[in-house]
Amino acid sequence: MVSVEELxxxxxxxxSGIDRKEVVEFGSIRIDEGKxxxxxxxxxxEQSGNPYFRRKGxxxxxxxxxxxxxxxxxxxxxxxxxxx
Numbered sequence: 904m905v906s907v908e909e910l911x912x913x914x915x916x917x918x919s920g921i922d923r924k925e926v927v928e929f930g931s932i933r934i935d936e937g938k939x940x941x942x943x944x945x946x947x948x949e950q951s952g953n954p955y956f957r958r959k960g961x962x963x964x965x966x967x968x969x970x971x972x973x974x975x976x977x978x979x980x981x982x983x984x985x986x987x
Contacts, residue, residue, distance in 0.1 A: 905948050913953045918965045926958040927951045 932950045934943050947954050957964050973981075 923963050926956045929957045929959050
């Protein structure tokens with residue numbers, strides 16, 4: 904089980920500190936929607952190592968999340984409506 908502190912350390916790693924060979928490719932992770940949120944989160948971490956980074960070819964992308972209490976879907980809809 905990964906602790907909150909370990910996840911925070913993973914999130915704080917700069918993109919320059921990542922070995923692209925260790926980052927999983929976009930689309931390679933499979934999540935079972937029938938599992939609980941906790942089980943899906945654990946599966947994501949197990950499959951990716953660091954859930955904050957993905958790779959597309961030779962390019963590494965850092966993923967971050969706003970800590971504003973809104974879901975991705977809420978933010979996406981707001982952006983489409985021009986309210987973001």
